[in-house]
Amino acid sequence: MSKILIVEDDKNVLKALVIRLRAKGYELVTAQDALMALSAVRDEHPDMVLLDISLPGGNGFEVGTKIRAEATLAATPLVFITASRRPGLRERAEELGAVAFFEKPYDSQALIDCIEATIGAPAAP
Amino acid sequence: MDQAWEQLRTARCATAADRLWLSGALLALAAACFVGTSGAYAATLATCAGLAATALACALAWRCGRRVAAFRHHLVRLSTARADELDARVRDATEDAERQKHALEAARAHLLTQAAELAASNRDLERRNREIESFYHVVSHELRTPLTAIREFLAIVRDGVVGDVNDAQRECLESAIESCNHMRRCVDDLFDVARLETGRLTIRPVRLAPRPLLERAADRLRPFAAERGVRIELELAPNLPDVDADPDRFVQIVGNLLHNAIKFSDAGAAIRLRSRAQQGPTGLDELLVEIVDSGCGIPSDQLERIFDRLAQVCEDAIQTAGGLGLGLPLCRELIEQHHGRIEIESRRRHGTTVRFTIPASRERSQTVLTPRNRPTEAMQR
Numbered sequence: 001m002s003k004i005l006i007v008e009d010d011k012n013v014l015k016a017l018v019i020r021l022r023a024k025g026y027e028l029v030t031a032q033d034a035l036m037a038l039s040a041v042r043d044e045h046p047d048m049v050l051l052d053i054s055l056p057g058g059n060g061f062e063v064g065t066k067i068r069a070e071a072t073l074a075a076t077p078l079v080f081i082t083a084s085r086r087p088g089l090r091e092r093a094e095e096l097g098a099v100a101f102f103e104k105p106y107d108s109q110a111l112i113d114c115i116e117a118t119i120g121a122p123a124a125p
Numbered sequence: 126m127d128q129a130w131e132q133l134r135t136a137r138c139a140t141a142a143d144r145l146w147l148s149g150a151l152l153a154l155a156a157a158c159f160v161g162t163s164g165a166y167a168a169t170l171a172t173c174a175g176l177a178a179t180a181l182a183c184a185l186a187w188r189c190g191r192r193v194a195a196f197r198h199h200l201v202r203l204s205t206a207r208a209d210e211l212d213a214r215v216r217d218a219t220e221d222a223e224r225q226k227h228a229l230e231a232a233r234a235h236l237l238t239q240a241a242e243l244a245a246s247n248r249d250l251e252r253r254n255r256e257i258e259s260f261y262h263v264v265s266h267e268l269r270t271p272l273t274a275i276r277e278f279l280a281i282v283r284d285g286v287v288g289d290v291n292d293a294q295r296e297c298l299e300s301a302i303e304s305c306n307h308m309r310r311c312v313d314d315l316f317d318v319a320r321l322e323t324g325r326l327t328i329r330p331v332r333l334a335p336r337p338l339l340e341r342a343a344d345r346l347r348p349f350a351a352e353r354g355v356r357i358e359l360e361l362a363p364n365l366p367d368v369d370a371d372p373d374r375f376v377q378i379v380g381n382l383l384h385n386a387i388k389f390s391d392a393g394a395a396i397r398l399r400s401r402a403q404q405g406p407t408g409l410d411e412l413l414v415e416i417v418d419s420g421c422g423i424p425s426d427q428l429e430r431i432f433d434r435l436a437q438v439c440e441d442a443i444q445t446a447g448g449l450g451l452g453l454p455l456c457r458e459l460i461e462q463h464h465g466r467i468e469i470e471s472r473r474r475h476g477t478t479v480r481f482t483i484p485a486s487r488e489r490s491q492t493v494l495t496p497r498n499r500p501t502e503a504m505q506r
Binding site: 015017104 | 262272277278313327
């Protein structure tokens with residue numbers, strides 16, 4: 001139980017997340033738009049998905065909705081991350097049964113704690 | 126009056142003439158009968174008298190007739206003149222009415238044009254508001270993304286994830302991260318100010334117990350306080366009343382005020398976050414929250430303008446700890462949206478107390494808080 005899919009369109013934010021989580025020992029898959037995200041979920045069956053909300057070709061909520069609609073994927077824990085402060089985003093995330101909702105710049109320790117609490121610490125190598 | 130008397134006399138003359146004529150005729154007839162009964166002399170006398178009377182009557186009648194004719198002519202002239210006068214008045218009144226009608230129609234057309242212009246102007250303003258809000262939203266979103274990356278990479282290096290760092294390096298990185306945090310707050314405040322400007326700073330109040338939120342705000346600020354060597358102490362009364370408040374905004378307000386208190390305090394100091402119930406000026410219950418620090422205080426000349434949005438941005442005097450930013454104007458707006466009040470007491474080198482109140486939830490009715498839309502200074506400038 002230690003594969004995480006990171007969906008983030010900004011390559012630097014994505015890189016920072018990869019460095020952090022790889023250092024913690026998690027196996028990582030990445031996607032940078034909505035379409036790639038969906039095929040990655042279907043192909044890789046990650047234990048958890050970190051979803052940026054604003055994505056090319058769709059948004060994180062649409063991806064989340066499609067994940068919830070497929071029986072084999074529906075139970076995957078979702079964490080939404082966003083740079084936006086528009087009202088209502090947190091509520092939409094809750095409606096999709098998200099485990100957590102982070103606003104950028106996020107507290108990386110809090111994010112790691114959330115991941116560990118959801119899928120546990122990564123398996124020993 | 127004279128005219129009337131004249132008319133009466135003329136009428137009487139006519140009547141008198143008629144009577145005289147009649148009398149004369151009767152006398153002549155009587156005379157004729159007398160002739161038949163009492164002899165020629167008397168008869169001749171009577172006949173002459175009758176004839177004379179008749180002649181007199183005729184003369185009088187002729188004169189009266191003339192007067193009657195004159196009178197009738199005069200009456201006709203009068204009524205014609207009157208009719209003409211009435212006609213003229215009616216014409217004048219009709220013309221007046223026509224003019225008024227045209228004036229009213231012109232005024233109505235003008236008002237309709239004005240109303241249409243105002244409606245168009247309103248639509249423009251509303252569209253502009255949306256554009257401003259959208260602009261600020263996009264800009265703040267775009268600023269947060271690279272800020273996230275910068276902050277994260279600094280933290281990654283600081284935490285030794287990509288190699289060891291010495292103390293000096295770590296300190297540099299900490300300072301850089303602190304600046305990122307400061308910038309993040311500015312960007313957040315910027316977005317909030319945009320919504321203030323466009324009247325879209327809304328709150329979503331729910332009935333809530335303030336204690337957990339006060340504790341959450343304190344917890345959120347403890348790391349920053351620890352960095353400054355400052356303690357946050359809570360003094361929360363046991364019976365805090367529920368309030369109708371937006372939970373995120375409530376935490377934001379308290380967090381903001383705590384942040385300022387920490388910034389202006391020296392190492393080793395304590396900041397007290399106090400809260401209790403009290404009665405407001407109208408006698409209704411309210412929640413009182415106080416943030417008390419013993420820091421450097423705020424000069425009184427700056428206190429006056431401390432809630433003034435523009436003063437914060439332009440003032441370069443309050444810069445010892447990086448400025449108060451837009452936090453206080455925002456706090457005041459948010460508190461007022463909650464139908465509360467905020468005030469500050471401060472003395473140089475003694476410290477500052479910021480206190481705000483929010484009305485307690487009422488048992489019987491739901492207090493519905495609505496966002497306030499008002500012309501802002503920016504729009505009036």
